[in-house]
Amino acid sequence: xxxxxxxxxxxxxxxxxxxxxxxxxxxxxxxxxxxxxxxxxxxxxxxxxxxxxxxxxxxxxxxxxxxxxxxxxxxxxxxxxxxxxxxxxxxxxxxxxxxxxxxxxxxxxxxxxxxxxxxxxxxxxxxxxx
Numbered sequence: 001x002x003x004x005x006x007x008x009x010x011x012x013x014x015x016x017x018x019x020x021x022x023x024x025x026x027x028x029x030x031x032x033x034x035x036x037x038x039x040x041x042x043x044x045x046x047x048x049x050x051x052x053x054x055x056x057x058x059x060x061x062x063x064x065x066x067x068x069x070x071x072x073x074x075x076x077x078x079x080x081x082x083x084x085x086x087x088x089x090x091x092x093x094x095x096x097x098x099x100x101x102x103x104x105x106x107x108x109x110x111x112x113x114x115x116x117x118x119x120x121x122x123x124x125x126x127x128x129x130x
Contacts, residue, residue: 001083003070008086008097012063035116038068051117052092063089065117072111079104085126092119099127 041058042048055061056071066089073079085098085108094112096105105126112121 003073003080003087004067006083006086007063007066007070008088009063012066012088013090030113030118030121033114033116038116052089052119054117065089065092065115066094068115069094069112072115073108076107076111079107090122092117093122094118094120095122095125097125099129101129 035054038054038058039048039051042054044058045060049055049058049060049064052065053060053062054068055064056067061067066087069087082100082104085096085100088095088097094115096108096112100108105123105128109121109123112118
């Protein structure tokens with residue numbers, strides 16, 4: 001099963017993240033890094049989508065952030081086999097739910113934090129296995 005199949009679109013919304021303050025539509029994510037290649041593709045669209053709505057090819061996608069997280073996690077051999085988590089997106093927040101071991105959760109949060117447009121990674125619904 002790919003990470004894309006673990007996205008819970010029924011619980012995603014494209015509104016602002018809870019507790020999110022207003023940000024410039026072009027601010028990067030938590031780590032202050034930009035995905036220059038994706039931004040260049042997004043810039044070809046009029047108007048360019050905000051970072052949390054940049055799809056896999058820079059197109060507007062309300063759930064582009066969670067789709068990009070799924071794609072990135074699929075490229076990680078040690079994380080690709082995890083089938084106990086679901087992913088959702090709420091504006092610029094990525095939310096995880098389910099259970100996973102602590103080391104894997106730390107890696108996933110680190111990856112999610114580096115995605116252009118991520119403002120929050122919510123793990124409050126994750127049980128950590130020991």
